[in-house]
Structures are given as structure tokens and as C-alpha cells.
Amino acid sequence: MATSTTELKLLFHSTRLARSVQVNADFGKIEQLLKLISTPSVLLGDVFKTNYPDSQSKDLIVAMGLKGMRRGEMTAILEAMGIAQAGGGGGGGIDTDQLKMKMTSVFKANTNSS
Numbered sequence: 001m002a003t004s005t006t007e008l009k010l011l012f013h014s015t016r017l018a019r020s021v022q023v024n025a026d027f028g029k030i031e032q033l034l035k036l037i038s039t040p041s042v043l044l045g046d047v048f049k050t051n052y053p054d055s056q057s058k059d060l061i062v063a064m065g066l067k068g069m070r071r072g073e074m075t076a077i078l079e080a081m082g083i084a085q086a087g088g089g090g091g092g093g094i095d096t097d098q099l100k101m102k103m104t105s106v107f108k109a110n111t112n113s114s
Contacts, residue, residue, distance in 0.1 A: 036063050041073060045081045057083045 032051070039047045044067075048060050057078060064074045 033063065033066075037067050041067070041069060041077070045077045049081065 036044070036047065036051070044060075044064065048055070048063070052059065060078070060081075060083075061074060064077065069077075
């Protein structure tokens with residue numbers, strides 16, 4: 001019986017440790033998002049590029065949406081970053097129509113989830 005109690009205690013502590021690690025990781029992500037949202041709009045593009053080099057434009061659009069930015073402001077920042085280009089041109093960016101569709105889908109997803 002002592003072995004079983006010891007095993008249960010060990011299992012409890014390892015589960016507790018695993019939860020603690022997961023919570024700390026999640027809070028780290030939340031903290032980064034809050035820092036991004038609190039960044040002045042003028043600096044948002046540069047901060048995003050620096051801190052999230054592997055992120056996609058969708059992530060930036062979500063952050064700008066949480067910031068309460070208007071579509072025009074979002075488009076201006078994305079165009080300045082070279083992600084969206086007016087006139088639907090090439091150059092590795094996405095065209096403005098695709099950008100509008102992405103922003104609309106992100107807003108709909110955020111609205112439906114709340």
C-alpha cells in the first residue's frame with residue numbers, strides 16, 4: 001500500500017508541474033500579445049517584425065483588430081510593411097482584395113467566438 005500512495009503522490013506532483021509549465025507558457029504568450037497591443041500604432045509594424053519574425057500577416061491583423069484599429073489604418077501599416085500592396089500587384093505581398101477578405105474573416109471569427 002505504501003508504494004501505491006508514493007506513486008499517487010509522485011503522479012500528483014508531476015501533473016502539477018506539467019500544468020504549471022503550461023500555464024507559464026500561456027501567460028508568456030498573453031504577455032507578448034498585450035505588449036504588442038499596447039504599442040503605439042506608428043511603431044506597430046516595426047515591433048511586429050522585430051519580435052515576431054516568423055508570424056503571418058493574419059497574426060498582425062488580429063493584433064490590430066484587438067487594438068481597435070480601423071481597416072484603413074491596418075491597410076496602411078500592412079502596405080508600409082510590404083505585406084499588402086495597393087492595386088493587387090506582385091512583389092511577394094498579398095493584394096488589397098485578399099487583405100480585405102482576410103480582415104473580414106478574422107473579424108467574423110472574433111465576433112462569433114465571443
